Amino acid sequence: MAGFDKVVTSYTEALEGLEDNMTIIAGGFGLCGIPENLIAEIKRRGTRGLTIASNNAGVDGKGLGILLEDQQIKKMIASYVGENALFEAQMMSGELEVELTPQGTLAEKMRAGGAGIPAFFTATGYGTPVGEGKEVREFNGRHYILEESLVGDFSIAKAWKADRYGNLMFRKTARNFNPMAITAGKIAVVEVEEIVEVGQLDPDEIHLPGIYVNRLIQGTFEKTIEQRTVRSA
Amino acid sequence: MALTREQLAQRVAQEFHDGYYVNLGIGIPTLAANYIPKDMQVMLQSENGLLGMGQFPLDEEVDADLINAGKQTVTMVPGASIFSSAESFAMIRGGHVDLTVLGAFEVDCQGNIASYMIPGKLIKGMGGAMDLVAGADNIMVTMTHASKSGASKLLAECTLPLTGKGCIKRVLTDLALMDIAEGKFILRERAPGVSVEEIAKLTEGELIIPENVLEMTL
Numbered sequence: 001m002a003g004f005d006k007v008v009t010s011y012t013e014a015l016e017g018l019e020d021n022m023t024i025i026a027g028g029f030g031l032c033g034i035p036e037n038l039i040a041e042i043k044r045r046g047t048r049g050l051t052i053a054s055n056n057a058g059v060d061g062k063g064l065g066i067l068l069e070d071q072q073i074k075k076m077i078a079s080y081v082g083e084n085a086l087f088e089a090q091m092m093s094g095e096l097e098v099e100l101t102p103q104g105t106l107a108e109k110m111r112a113g114g115a116g117i118p119a120f121f122t123a124t125g126y127g128t129p130v131g132e133g134k135e136v137r138e139f140n141g142r143h144y145i146l147e148e149s150l151v152g153d154f155s156i157a158k159a160w161k162a163d164r165y166g167n168l169m170f171r172k173t174a175r176n177f178n179p180m181a182i183t184a185g186k187i188a189v190v191e192v193e194e195i196v197e198v199g200q201l202d203p204d205e206i207h208l209p210g211i212y213v214n215r216l217i218q219g220t221f222e223k224t225i226e227q228r229t230v231r232s233a
Numbered sequence: 234m235a236l237t238r239e240q241l242a243q244r245v246a247q248e249f250h251d252g253y254y255v256n257l258g259i260g261i262p263t264l265a266a267n268y269i270p271k272d273m274q275v276m277l278q279s280e281n282g283l284l285g286m287g288q289f290p291l292d293e294e295v296d297a298d299l300i301n302a303g304k305q306t307v308t309m310v311p312g313a314s315i316f317s318s319a320e321s322f323a324m325i326r327g328g329h330v331d332l333t334v335l336g337a338f339e340v341d342c343q344g345n346i347a348s349y350m351i352p353g354k355l356i357k358g359m360g361g362a363m364d365l366v367a368g369a370d371n372i373m374v375t376m377t378h379a380s381k382s383g384a385s386k387l388l389a390e391c392t393l394p395l396t397g398k399g400c401i402k403r404v405l406t407d408l409a410l411m412d413i414a415e416g417k418f419i420l421r422e423r424a425p426g427v428s429v430e431e432i433a434k435l436t437e438g439e440l441i442i443p444e445n446v447l448e449m450t451l
Contacts, residue, residue: 029281029318030304032297055318082357083304091356100356103280104322104364111319123367124326127345127398130363160298172315173282174298179317223297229305231289 006166006216007195011041014189014217018047018154021074025110025150026054026064027157027181030083030226033174034063035191037219038156043067053077053110053150055103055177057087062224071095077150079103083226102130105147107180113149114183114212121146155185158221159208162192163199166213167206179208188212191219234426235407236449241375243268243451244405245334248373249275256280256325256365258335259303261375265334276312278330280361282321285313302361322361326368333369335362337376337401339391342438344401344413346374347393359396366397378406378435385437387411387418408432410449417441422449 008014015038018024024042028034039058042050043066050073057076058065067073068086075097081087090096101109102124112120121144125131135146157178160171168190170178182188195218236244241261246268249255256278257263269275277286279301286301287308294308301307309315324330337348346366349359366372379385387404404411409432410422419441423432425448433440 030300032281032300032304078358080358080360088356100358102359102363103318103361104326104368107318107322122326124364126367128363128395129350130359170315172296172298172309173279173300175315175317176282177318180319225295225297225300225306226304227300227306228295229289229307230292230295233291 004165004210006210006213007164008215008217011037011217014038014191014215015041015045015154017187018042018045020047021049022047022153023051023053025152025155025181025184026052027155027176027178028063029055029173029176031059031063031224033158033170033176033178034058035156035158036063036221037191038189039064039066042072043070046070046072048072049074051075051077053106053152055079055106057081057084059083059226060086068096075099077101077106079106100130107177109147109150110177110180110184113151114180117149119146119148150184152185153187155181155188157182157188157190159190159192161194161196161201162190162216163196163201163210164216165198166190166210166216167201168192168208168210168213169201169205170207175207182208183212187214189215189217191217193221194218234424236424238264240451241405241407244410244449245373245375246270248332248334249273250331253331254278254284254329255332255334256330258362260336262334262336263303278321278324279307280318280321280325280365282316282318283309283313284316285310287313322364325361325364328368328370330369332371332373333365334373334375335365337374337396338393339386339388340374340376340401340404340413341388341391342413342416342418343390344399345391346396346401347391348396350394352394362396366400372401372403374401374404376404376406378408378432383435385435387436387438389438408435419443420446422447424449425451
């Protein structure tokens, strides 16, 4: 009896059932807090035709960028894709479909998707290319557009610490999109730096309850820094 | 003389008030953090999920899990807090951030802003800019007044895809500070040594010139 124990011991097992043409919701901001080993596993599996919702698309050779190398991504839903030459080339040639989505709208699409809310109105994007073709409603004299939420076949995310039930804690700005991404996946797979026994985390300190997590795996992380910026003493 | 980047940042900082929560965009807006008056408390919001952003870290303090919206390593000030992207944009869209400062390619006298895309040339995405301009009441745009070839960026109507519609009320350029109201630019301040005529010549949208246009003090 596994009960609430979500721990799996291999990355193969973690992504079992991931098939071509599925939709994946991914956590991370830039290369910060990305599920780097789960992304590497998707590359290893060679899954193709994927639709991926993630704030960014990694950089050349890092993060989701590695899935572009073998054209595994069909469509990218992201707010900012400016750090990736291969991405740009595939977008310009039409190989890769891109749905540029405002960052807050993207976060809310994931949050709402995970909370069973199919769509929401927001002022963001009204009167811009993002609002084209979308329903407009006026509330208290302001215009809002209707945005549909996102639900994925899988979500992949990274947290700092977990107990075996999948109760999660994140660390600093590596939290970013991870909590919402997890809630928006039908099968939510989370990799963490440390797994502790049940009862060792203070319930008041848990950032995301284990109910949202289906599979949990402990990994080691490279944690590449995109813009190392320091001051002198 | 047109304002330098540092002088623009200094003028931006004059918009700060004690107790303000402020979101500063990448570039010149970020530089304004260096000019927060000593007798004032300002808390910087970074939309990737940090309120209370501090200075860049010392070499030994660098933490891959602690970055700003420009993906640069940063530190936190005492009293900082961390939250998810959804929470971050809830505070932005909910109007809880007191001041937002961001750059642009074009602004027009209807308060429209274009800042994220040049079709065929630059398609990197809007990041959080569309949420910031739609959510904040108090927004300052910083930009150069004209392109290098002398084409006005303060237009009657933006030519590039919009980031936001009718949401900009204040623009600071290297030549002038302007408000936008009722479909017109209103000249409020001119950069030291820059004439009203020079500003008028480089402003394509309709410009109101009040009798007394102050020279900026920096």
